[in-house]
Each structure stands twice: as C-alpha cells, then as structure tokens.
Amino acid sequence: xxxxxxxxxxxxxxxxxxxxxxxxxxxxxxxxxxxxxxxxxxxxxxxxxxxxxxxxxxxxxxxxxxxxxxxxxxxxxxxxxxxxxxxxxxxxxxxxxxxxxxxxxxxxxxxxxxxxxxxxxxxxxxxxxxxxxxxxxxxxxxxxxxxxxxxxxxxxxxxxxxxxxxxxxxxxxxxxxxxxxxxxxxxxxxxxxxxxxxxxxxxxxxxxxxxxxxxxxxxxxxxxxxxxxxxxxxxxxxxxxxxxxxxxxxxxxxxxxx
Amino acid sequence: xxxxxxxxxxxxxxxxxxxxxxxxxxxxxxxxxxxxxxxxxxxxxxxxxxxxxxxxxxxxxxxxxxxxxxxxxxxxxxxxxxxxxxxxxxxxxxxxxxxxxxxxxxxxxxxxxxxxxxxxxxxxxxxxxxxxxxxxxxxxxxxxxxxxxxxxxxxxxxxxxxxxxxxxxxxxxxxxxxxxxxxxxxxxxxxxxxxxxxxxxxxxxxxxxxxxxxxxxxxxxxxxxxxxxxxxxxxxxxxxxxxxxxxxxxxxxxxxxxxxxxxxxxxxxxxxxxxxxxxxxxxxxxxxxxxxxxxxxxxxxxxxxxxxxxxxxxxxxxxxxxxxxxxxxxxxxxxxxxxxxxxxxxxxxxxxxxxxxxxxxxxxxxxxxxxxxxxxxxxxxxxxxxxxxxxxxxxx
Amino acid sequence: xxxxxxxxxxxxxxxxxxxxxxxxxxxxxxxxxxxxxxxxxxxxxxxxxxxxxxxxxxxxxxxxxxxxxxxxxxxxxxxxxxxxxxxxxxxxxxxxxxxxxxxxxxxxxxxxxxxxxxxxxxxxxxxxxxxxxxxxxxxxxxxxxxxxxxxxxxxxxxxxxxxxxxxxxxxxxxxxxxxxxxxxxxxxxxxxxxxxxxxxxxxxxxxxxxxxxxxxxxxxxxxxxxxxxxxxxxxxxxxxxxxxxxxxxxxxxxxxxxxxxxxxxxxxxxxxxxxxxxxxxxxxxxxxxxxxxx
Numbered sequence: 001x002x003x004x005x006x007x008x009x010x011x012x013x014x015x016x017x018x019x020x021x022x023x024x025x026x027x028x029x030x031x032x033x034x035x036x037x038x039x040x041x042x043x044x045x046x047x048x049x050x051x052x053x054x055x056x057x058x059x060x061x062x063x064x065x066x067x068x069x070x071x072x073x074x075x076x077x078x079x080x081x082x083x084x085x086x087x088x089x090x091x092x093x094x095x096x097x098x099x100x101x102x103x104x105x106x107x108x109x110x111x112x113x114x115x116x117x118x119x120x121x122x123x124x125x126x127x128x129x130x131x132x133x134x135x136x137x138x139x140x141x142x143x144x145x146x147x148x149x150x151x152x153x154x155x156x157x158x159x160x161x162x163x164x165x166x167x168x169x170x171x172x173x174x175x176x177x178x179x180x181x182x183x184x185x186x187x188x189x190x191x192x193x194x195x196x197x198x199x200x201x202x203x204x205x206x207x208x209x210x211x212x213x214x215x216x217x218x219x220x221x222x223x224x225x226x227x228x229x230x231x232x233x234x235x236x237x238x239x240x241x242x243x244x245x246x247x248x249x250x251x252x253x254x255x256x257x258x
Numbered sequence: 259x260x261x262x263x264x265x266x267x268x269x270x271x272x273x274x275x276x277x278x279x280x281x282x283x284x285x286x287x288x289x290x291x292x293x294x295x296x297x298x299x300x301x302x303x304x305x306x307x308x309x310x311x312x313x314x315x316x317x318x319x320x321x322x323x324x325x326x327x328x329x330x331x332x333x334x335x336x337x338x339x340x341x342x343x344x345x346x347x348x349x350x351x352x353x354x355x356x357x358x359x360x361x362x363x364x365x366x367x368x369x370x371x372x373x374x375x376x377x378x379x380x381x382x383x384x385x386x387x388x389x390x391x392x393x394x395x396x397x398x399x400x401x402x403x404x405x406x407x408x409x410x411x412x413x414x415x416x417x418x419x420x421x422x423x424x425x426x427x428x429x430x431x432x433x434x435x436x437x438x439x440x441x442x443x444x445x446x447x448x449x450x451x452x453x454x455x456x457x458x459x460x461x462x463x464x465x466x467x468x469x470x471x472x473x474x475x476x477x478x479x480x481x482x483x484x485x486x487x488x489x490x491x492x493x494x495x496x497x498x499x500x501x502x503x504x505x506x507x508x509x510x511x512x513x514x515x516x517x518x519x520x521x522x523x524x525x526x527x528x529x530x531x532x533x534x535x536x537x538x539x540x541x542x543x544x545x546x547x548x549x550x551x552x553x554x555x556x557x558x559x560x561x562x563x564x565x566x567x568x569x570x571x572x573x574x575x576x577x578x579x580x581x582x583x584x585x586x587x588x589x590x591x592x593x594x595x596x597x598x599x600x601x602x603x604x605x606x607x608x609x610x611x612x613x614x615x616x617x618x619x620x621x622x623x624x625x626x627x628x629x630x631x632x633x634x635x636x637x638x639x640x641x642x643x644x645x646x647x648x649x650x651x652x653x654x
Numbered sequence: 655x656x657x658x659x660x661x662x663x664x665x666x667x668x669x670x671x672x673x674x675x676x677x678x679x680x681x682x683x684x685x686x687x688x689x690x691x692x693x694x695x696x697x698x699x700x701x702x703x704x705x706x707x708x709x710x711x712x713x714x715x716x717x718x719x720x721x722x723x724x725x726x727x728x729x730x731x732x733x734x735x736x737x738x739x740x741x742x743x744x745x746x747x748x749x750x751x752x753x754x755x756x757x758x759x760x761x762x763x764x765x766x767x768x769x770x771x772x773x774x775x776x777x778x779x780x781x782x783x784x785x786x787x788x789x790x791x792x793x794x795x796x797x798x799x800x801x802x803x804x805x806x807x808x809x810x811x812x813x814x815x816x817x818x819x820x821x822x823x824x825x826x827x828x829x830x831x832x833x834x835x836x837x838x839x840x841x842x843x844x845x846x847x848x849x850x851x852x853x854x855x856x857x858x859x860x861x862x863x864x865x866x867x868x869x870x871x872x873x874x875x876x877x878x879x880x881x882x883x884x885x886x887x888x889x890x891x892x893x894x895x896x897x898x899x900x901x902x903x904x905x906x907x908x909x910x911x912x913x914x915x916x917x918x919x920x921x922x923x924x925x926x927x928x929x930x931x932x933x934x935x936x937x938x939x940x941x942x943x944x945x946x947x948x
Contacts, residue, residue, distance in 0.1 A: 096842035108837040110830045402929040409922030578771040584764025
C-alpha cells in the first residue's frame with residue numbers, strides 16, 4: 001500500500017464492536033428517474049451502523065442519484081429501509097426529519113444568507129444543536145458567522161455544508177457527496193479530518209472520487225456502474241485487490257484519482 | 259411501448275386517416291351549397307351568411323391556433339406575444355389599403371413582408387432570453403403593440419374604436435353578404451395552406467430539431483446545433499403565418515378592432531391550443547375552431563330568451579362566455595392533459611403520437627437557472643441513459 | 655415645478671401600486687417558479703369584496719369605519735382566495751411549471767369574466783372617506799391625499815416585508831427557498847408550507863393593491879387587474895425575480911418614468927418607454943437589477 005506522503009489521514013478503527021453490523025439503511029431494488037431518463041436500475045445495498053460506507057464508481061455511475069433517491073429528491077421506486085422504516089414513499093423533509101444529514105455535491109450553501117443564518121435554517125425543532133462541536137471542528141465558521149456564505153471560499157463553504165449536516169444531535173445517518181471535490185490539497189486534509197471525526201458520531205455514507213481520502217476511513221464499499229451495484233463488501237479487501245479496483249474504477253492501485 | 263413498434267399496422271391507419279381528411283375537406287368545400295339546417299348546432303341553414311361567417315371565423319382562428327402550436331406545442335416556446343403578428347396582419351391590411359393607395363394586392367404583399375421582418379427583429383431580441391423571461395419579454399412587446407394601437411400616436415389605427423376596411427379598395431369577390439361564401443372558401447384555403455406548411459415544416463429536419471429543443475434544449479446544444487437559430491426560424495415562420503391569418507381575418511370581419519392586440523387575446527390563443535391538444539396540428543386546429551364556436555354560441559345563448567328564466571346564479575356567470583371557457587380551460591389543464599387530441603389518443607391507444615400531454619411536462623423541465631442542478635454526475639448519467647433508452651423506446 | 659411635483663407624487667403612487675402587486679408575484683415566482691397570472695384575480699376579488707362590504711355598510715356606520723372594515727374584508731377575502739387556490743389547484747400541478755402557468759391563466763380569465771358578469775363592464779365607484787379626496791399642499795402642488803395614502807402604505811409594506819424576510823424564521827425559509835428549494839427540504843423543512851405562505855402574502859398584497867387602486871382612481875373595473883398585472887410583470891423582471899428590494903427599485907423607476915414620459919412626451923410614450931426599458935434590461939442584465947431576495 002502506497003499513500004502519497006502528504007495525506008496523513010488517520011486510519012480506520014481496527015476493531016469494531018460486533019453490533020456495528022446492524023444495518024441502519026437498506027436499499028432493495030431501487031429504480032430512480034430524472035425526467036425521462038432511467039438512472040438507477042434495481043440498486044440494493046446495506047449500510048451498517050457506526051461506520052463509513054464509501055459509494056464508489058466512475059463518473060455517471062449513479063452515485064449522486066443514489067443519495068438523492070434516498071432523500072426523495074429524484075423520483076424513485078423500490079424499497080428504502082431507514083432504521084426499520086420504509087421511506088421510499090416519503091417526502092424529502094420527512095426522510096430528513098428521521099435523522100438524515102445531507103451534504104450535496106456542490107455544497108449548496110445558501111449564498112445570500114450569512115453563515116449564522118445557514119446554520120439557523122438547519123436547526124431542526126426537537127433536536128439538540130451541537131454548536132460547540134461545530135465551532136470546535138470548524139473554528140472559521142464561528143469567526144465568519146456574519147459573513148454571506150456566497151462570499152466565502154470553496155473550502156469554507158464545504159465546512160459550512162458539513163456543519164449544517166452535523167448540527168442536529170438526533171441525526172443518525174449522514175449522506176456526503178464528494179466532500180473533497182475542487183478543494184486545495186491542504187483543505188482536502190482538513191475536510192478529511194473533520195469527516196473522520198463526524199463519522200465517529202454518526203453513521204456516514206460518502207461518495208468520493210479521491211480514493212486517497214476515503215481508503216483509510218471506509219469500512220465498507222459499494223461500487224456502482226451504469227446505475228447498478230457491481231460490488232459490495234469490505235473496504236480494506238476491496239482496496240487490496242488491485243485488479244478489482246482497476247476493473248471497476250479504472251484507477252491504478254493506491255493512486256489518487258486526480 | 260411507443261408508436262415505433264406499431265408502425266406495422268400504421269399503414270392501414272394512415273390510409274384511413276387520408277380518406278377521412280379528404281372526405282372532411284370535400285364536405286367543408288361543399289358547405290356553402292348545403293341548404294340544410296343543423297338543429298342546436300347552428301342557427302340557420304349551413305349556406306346562410308350568418309353560419310358561413312361563423313364558420314369562416316372558426317377556420318381563421320383554427321389556422322391561427324395552428325401557427326401558435328408551432329411555437330408552443332412543437333418547440334416549447336411559451337410566447338405571450340403571438341397576437342402581435344396577427345394584429346400586424348389585421349391592422350397592416352386596413353392601414354395600408356386606407357393610407358397608401360397601392361391597391362389591395364400590393365398592399366397585402368407589403369403587409370406579408372412586414373410579417374417576415376417584424377418577427378425577425380423582435381424575435382432576435384426576445385430569443386436572447388429563455389423560458390419565463392422569454393414569455394415576459396414577448397408579452398411586453400405585444401403590450402407595446404397594443405398600446406400603440408389604442409393610443410394611436412400616428413393617427414392611423416382608429417384608437418379604441420378600431421378602423422374598418424375601405425371596401426372600395428378590396429376585390430369585389432370578398433365584399434358584401436352575397437360573397438360570404440367566397441370569404442369562407444378563402445378561410446378554408448388559409449387553413450389548408452397553413453396546415454400543409456406546418457405539416458411539412460414539422461416533419462422536416464428543422465422540425466425535428468424544434469421538437470428536440472422542446473424536449474431538451476441543452477442536448478441540442480451538445481449535438482453542436484444552435485438552438486437560437488432554429489427557434490428564430492420557427493418564430494418567424496409561425497409569426498408570418500399568423501400575419502397571413504390576420505389578413506384573412508380582416509376580410510372576414512371587415513375591419514380592425516383593438517381586441518386582437520390585447521394580452522387577453524394572446525392568452526386565449528394559449529387556451530385554444532391547450533384545449534385542442536398542444537403538439538398536435540389537428541388538435542390545435544380543432545381547439546381554435548371549438549373555442550371560437552363556443553365563444554360565439556355562448557354569447558348568443560346569454561342573450562337568448564330562454565336564459566331569462568334561469569336563476570341568477572346560473573344566468574349571470576353564463577352571460578360572459580370567457581367565464582365558462584376559463585373554467586373549461588382550468589378543467590382541461592387539471593384533468594385532460596393533451597386536450598381533445600389527448601382524449602382521442604386515449605380512446606384509440608394504438609396510435610399515440612407526440613401526445614399533447616407530454617408537452618407540458620417536457621417544457622416544464624427547463625425553468626429558472628438559479629436552482630437548476632449543476633451538471634453533476636447524475637445529469638451526465640441522465641444524458642447517457644436518456645439517449646440509450648430513447649432508442650429502446652422504453653419511456654416511462 | 656408644481657406640475658413636476660404632482661407628476662412625481664402620482665408616479666410614486668403608481669409605483670406603490672406596482673410594488674404591491676409585483677412583490678407578491680416576485681416572491682411566488684422566486685420560490686415556486688410559478689408565473690402567477692391569477693395574481694390579477696386576487697386584486698379583482700379583493701377590490702370588489704371590499705366594495706361590496708363598503709356599499710352594504712354605507713349609512714349604517716361612519717364613513718371612516720366603513721372604509722376600514724371594507725378594507726379588512728377585502729384583504730381577508732383576497733387572501734383566502736389565494737390560499738385556497740394554492741392548496742386546491744396550483745399544488746395539484748407541482749413540478750409542472752407550464753401547467754401551473756396555464757392554470758393561473760385560466761383562473762385569471764374566468765375570474766375577470768365573472769367579475770364583469772356580476773358587477774358589469776362599467777367602472778364602479780368606491781366609497782372613501784372625504785379627507786382622502788381632499789388635497790395637501792406640498793411645495794405649492796395640491797396633492798390628493800389618496801395618493802399619499804398609497805405611497806405611505808407601500809412604504810410600510812416594503813419595510814414590513816424586509817423585516818419579515820430578514821428577521822423571522824419563515825422569512826429565512828423563503829429567502830433560502832428562492833435560492834434552492836431542494837436544499838431547503840433536504841434540511842427537513844416542509845417547503846409546501848412556505849408555498850402556501852407566499853400565496854397568502856401575495857393574495858393579501860394584491861387585494862390591498864386592488865382596494866387602493868379604487869381609492870387612487872376613484873373607481874374599479876374588472877379589467878384593472880390585468881392591466882396592472884402586465885406592468886407588475888415588467889417591474890418584477892426589471893427588478894430581478896425573487897428580489898423585494900429589486901421590485902421596489904424597479905417599481906419606482908417604472909412608475910416615475912411612465913408619468914414623466916406620458917406627460918412631457920407623446921401620447922402613450924411612457925408606456926412604450928417602460929417596455930423598451932424591459933427589453934434593454936433583459937438583454938444587458940437578464941437576471942434583473944437585483945437578482946436575489948433581500
């Protein structure tokens with residue numbers, strides 16, 4: 001295993017408690033549509049509680065759509081079991097109120113709102129709000145609470161997006177899409193550290209192209225290709241298997257994607 | 259599965275259709291010779307001037323609705339300014355024949371040239387923006403036209419009263435009650451010409467690009483085509499035909515009235531097309547004719563003696579045809595996507611074409627830019643999968 | 655000079671009416687992508703409801719009280735109609751923007767026709783307290799009080815809207831929703847309730863505009879709403895869809911320019927200039943002057 005030396009990301013916990021394998025999310029036969037286009041074809045996988053599951057695949061494989069179909073942001077069919085309840089017919093806000101935090105691919109912070117307003121909007125009634133934790137993880141957000149989110153750098157916007165997902169203490173699942181996309185290397189590291197800490201608290205599903213970020217964190221991988229699951233299993237075993245990663249992701253073993 | 263798989267039986271269907279069209283056309287040509295009453299449908303015999311006048315109006319508005327369908331139904335351009343070009347034909351004919359003394363034929367020719375130039379200029383500006391902004395800017399231009407007509411700064415339009423056609427300048431064959439049948443045939447010829455032009459245009463390579471723009475403009479761009487040029491082409495074509503409709507309209511009603519410039523009139527064009535079925539030529543034609551028929555009959559009904567016996571709750575709303583038509587329109591939008599054409603397709607499911615019902619949803623996709631998803635991997639996936647599945651005909 | 659002052663005050667009053675209609679339109683469009691033609695119907699309904707109550711109560715109560723009661727009645731009815739329309743009809747076509755536009759077009763045509771059928775095509779005189787028709791001297795110009803009332807009301811509404819959008823949670827939801835509806839629901843917020851809310855606000859402001867139009871011109875007609883709507887659309891586009899300050903700014907520009915040009919220029923010049931202004935703005939700055947809320 002060769003990692004680029006500048007990526008000193010922490011390694012995944014060695015020993016999980018046995019009950020960590022209880023699934024918090026289970027997809028079964030999920031089809032999703034965007035307009036007239038059929039994007040996902042019978043996607044099914046499970047996400048065990050208490051660890052990071054990486055959702056991988058080439059561009060256009062349907063990773064983002066998978067996250068969006070869990071949230072009901074695209075039209076979907078099939079079974080989506082969230083902690084024992086089928087949410088495949090639920091509206092987006094109902095799914096989220098069951099304790100889901102979402103960090104979309106392009107961050108989607110509200111550019112015209114201040115940092116404080118962005119966080120205030122994320123506060124869910126009935127939940128505790130972990131401002132201390134958020135400000136500890138991302139001190140810059142505290143400094144810039146009065147600044148308009150649109151005027152911040154990409155990295156700062158990413159932190160705000162992560163903070164928004166982490167804020168409510170009744171969240172039990174985080175869906176995070178391409179957290180390192182478009183960030184400078186030092187920011188990638190910062191975000192990776194934050195992700196790692198967040199994942200200690202909440203079960204996390206991450207879509208990530210940058211394998212260097214994800215390979216030491218993830219316990220499980222699900223690989224998509226053309227809207228279908230083509231591999232599901234242990235992350236360390238997957239990353240060990242050079243031929244398999246090459247075949248499914250088209251990347252060289254151990255190399256960062258970009 | 260879609261139509262592509264049923265083309266085997268399509269040839270006989272096409273044959274039947276051709277026979278029906280020829281028979282209907284023959285009947286339409288023969289109507290001025292039919293001295294027959296059609297109880298409840300028309301007051302008077304078919305060959306009476308009153309009925310022929312109404313039929314001619316129905317034909318003109320049917321043709322006009324057809325031209326609007328090229329924009330809205332086929333290309334997905336939600337224009338609120340189509341009345342402008344119809345009004346150009348209407349007012350242009352009256353003003354040119356009254357003021358310039360060129361003779362009727364050259365005058366009309368001049369108006370038709372204007373019917374090419376004006377949409378080219380205005381369209382070139384309007385099409386710089388898309389979707390709702392396009393709708394608004396076309397509405398504004400049409401409003402400018404309406405203001406020009408009503409305020410009449412050049413003292414040519416007759417302001418709020420309108421202006422009648424100088425009949426001495428008009429060919430005798432189209433003047434007077436005795437010649438109503440000639441005007442009727444002229445309107446019928448207009449419908450045939452507009453229909454044939456629209457039919458050929460929508461089946462041409464350009465016509466297929468228009469429909470592709472309606473479905474997904476971005477994909478057309480990706481293919482290396484310029485949607486702007488295609489949209490301008492269809493806008494100029496539809497507007498030119500609308501101007502021609504305006505010319506015939508003047509001959510039918512004998513003058514120009516500011517009513518045809520108002521925003522309400524533009525909105526009624528939309529009502530006609532949706533009522534008949536957007537994206538279907540014959541649907542739009544039927545919609546325009548049906549709307550005009552209902553409009554006139556309801557107005558007559560409102561003043562008929564039998565109405566006076568009805569309770570006020572029923573009588574008062576029915577005194578305004580637009581109320582009933584507006585409600586009918588709302589019902590169609592909510593419950594009958596595809597209008598009349600959609601209903602027919604539903605009765606005969608073997609021949610689902612580009613159903614009007616798809617149009618609204620297809621156009622609905624592109625809207626404001628602010629919240630449209632970034633071209634993320636899902637969208638890329640959509641493009642790939644979309645292309646693939648179109649070939650398989652596996653639409654939802 | 656006094657003419658100019660009078661033109662300015664009239665232009666400001668007109669701007670106030672435009673703003674009342676445009677702000678609701680802008681919020682509805684910004685949040686829901688619905689180009690709400692039925693907005694003019696709210697205006698018509700509010701104006702006639704107020705007129706009905708006003709005529710019923712005239713002679714029974716003092717004129718001032720009648721005016722206030724009629725105003726409130728018009729507001730309530732207009733708001734209710736807007737809310738019912740959103741819940742009962744517009745919501746059924748959620749996601750189908752063109753269908754929603756068509757729906758509101760149909761409602762506008764039907765309501766306008768109904769108003770004409772019930773109240774006739776002739777202008778209807780509205781009852782206002784006498785002092786509204788009196789004049790106040792401002793810099794030598796005799797300004798009708800009704801114009802001042804419209805200007806002050808519009809200014810108060812602007813301030814109230816800004817406070818609501820900037821300082822309340824629902825305002826926050828609306829501002830965020832204008833930027834990105836999906837993300838708001840992905841934070842667990844029911845955007846549908848915000849939809850109903852903006853329709854209620856839009857309905858209330860439009861009926862207020864309808865009632866004040868009656869006070870401004872002395873009469874109401876069934877078509878007034880539609881003609882006001884078109885200029886309100888122009889204001890919304892020039893100001894930037896979804897932006898309340900933008901609508902305010904554009905309303906001022908349109909109202910004043912229209913008055914000045916109509917008086918100093920040729921007949922109908924002001925109206926045409928406004929249309930030309932729209933075309934220029936769309937070509938130079940398609941997102942409008944201020945393309946965002948607050």
